[in-house]
Amino acid sequence: MAFLAGGQQKGMINPMDIPAFTLSRQIDEIGPQTEAAVNEVISSGQFILGAQVQEFERRMAAFTQAGHAVGVANGSDALYLALRAAGVGPGDEVLTTPFTFFATAGSILRTGAKPVFTDIDLDTFNMDPDQASARISPRTRAMLPVHLFGLMADIDALRSHYSGLVVEDAAQAVGATLRGRAAGSVGDLAAFSFFPTKNLGAFGDAGMVTTVRPEWDETLRALRAHGSRQKYRHDMLGINSRLDALQAAVLNVKLPYLGGWTEKRQHVAQRYQAGFAERNVEQVQVPVTPQGFTHVFHQYTVRAQNRDELQAYLKSRGIGSTVYYPLSLHLQPALQDLGYRAGDFPHSEQAQREVLSLPMFPELTDREVDRVVEEVAAFYQAGH
Ligand SMILES: Cc1ncc(COP(=O)(O)O)c(C=O)c1O
Structure with a gap:
């Protein structure tokens, strides 16, 4: 797994842990x-x-x-x-x-x-x-x-x-x-x-x-x-x-295999959505799929209140997650010559503060998805 950016697998040795992403099940x-x-x-x-x-x-x-x-x-x-x-x-x-x-x-x-x-539309994260x-x-x-x-x-x-x-x-x-x-x-x-x-x-x-x-x-x-x-x-x-x-x-x-894998990703996404709705987790905004589009869920990215604390809590519970992307491109040091400033793209800047990509890969089991939902719900129930 050394070729994977982010090293999500590192340090995750407990079989109960849920990585943000892994290829090992696909390779099996x-x-x-x-x-x-x-x-x-x-x-x-x-x-x-x-x-x-x-x-x-x-x-x-x-x-x-x-x-x-x-x-x-x-x-x-x-x-x-x-x-x-x-x-x-x-x-x-x-x-x-x-x-x-x-x-x-x-x-x-x-x-x-x-x-x-x-700037982006905050519901879809797209232009x-x-x-x-x-x-x-x-x-x-x-x-x-x-x-x-x-x-x-x-x-x-x-x-x-x-x-x-x-x-x-x-x-x-x-x-x-x-x-x-x-x-x-x-x-x-x-x-x-x-x-x-x-x-x-x-x-x-x-x-x-x-x-x-x-x-x-x-x-x-x-x-x-x-x-x-x-x-x-x-x-x-x-x-x-x-x-x-x-x-x-x-x-x-x-x-x-791609068609089958995509269906499994869509199933995972549906289960997340149903789970958050069932538990009334209002602090998390789930991804939107507008009419006429099919979403292939490369990532399952929510907008979450107290995002950084939520991510730390999930990590403490053995659940991986990733922030795509923590810094909008107009604020990147390498692109300062373009002349943009903080505040130029408020939606993009809000997204960088709120987004969290939860575990998403085709082989995630229903039990694993349910556990992620339960832990997110538990975090907010504890008053965050
Ligand atoms: C939106 C987007 N554009 C471009 C790229 C660049 O692709 P690559 O890493 O294969 O160069 C990536 C992936 O890393 C991407 O996610």
Whole structure:
């Protein structure tokens, strides 16, 4: 488990403990199959691109309904390469959310463009379309909404204000849908991450760009190979960012399980919601799934009163939890040159104070979910 960020497993040795996330139960389920697939790649000697990568690209082009899928090294490169394929660069502005992982804004800056933040809707944690419309300028070259925690941003509403390019940050939303359309096919381009903790996770870094625009498929393939379409001829400045064949083999084994795993996550979410409602835990606001959306619950993120004390209490009871994200991007030291200040995005700043992601993974048992609910209820009953 050493590859997992955050080290949720460390120190959790009591069998009654409930980690925020663990892969060990999934590995019990599919370990032998993934080992066999990895061994096959080793025997084939085809480590860079090749059949496993092509197969995964083909299946993801269909799964996301986008029609085109290009495997890259990680989700951050996927965002950068999607923006580059569409021609985003210096002098451009890209509208995005301050309440996300750093890579969203980091990849905009890597293209030479400027991230322009717009506040979130506190119910969904995603870009608020009405506020976004007020931040569109003549320099706005693209919108980069994030489908945070597994719920898609309302791209239809965003598009009603903006007719330009939309790139989805779908890193947390593989399998999610918006009015019947899958994440990855609603924008012009989309970026996926297969970081090990994602709903579809590799055994290392991996990522993908999907696009509904056939002309960008070929550009993306060149950009991920130093801008080369023909060996040792470079038509543009690209990077080395290919999906590793060993990771593609693991992902090909896992993809058929994703639907079942997603249903289990949705079951866990329902049980949390019913449990909090039954116990009248009013201090906790559970995630909202608006009509027309399917939520894939990459995280089960509540807004909680006395969040830090609640997290410490849960930890003392052997229950893991995580704060995604404790500092909005407009307040990050690395992004101070953008000129934002505390107070600029009140919803994002409120979210960073209140959010808590409770244990969420497909193999969580009903008893474990019930125990988390009971402990949260006990914390507030004790007068917090
Ligand atoms: C919203 C979001 N965007 C981008 C990324 C970057 O993906 P990666 O870690 O694969 O580079 C992540 C995941 O870490 C993410 O959660």
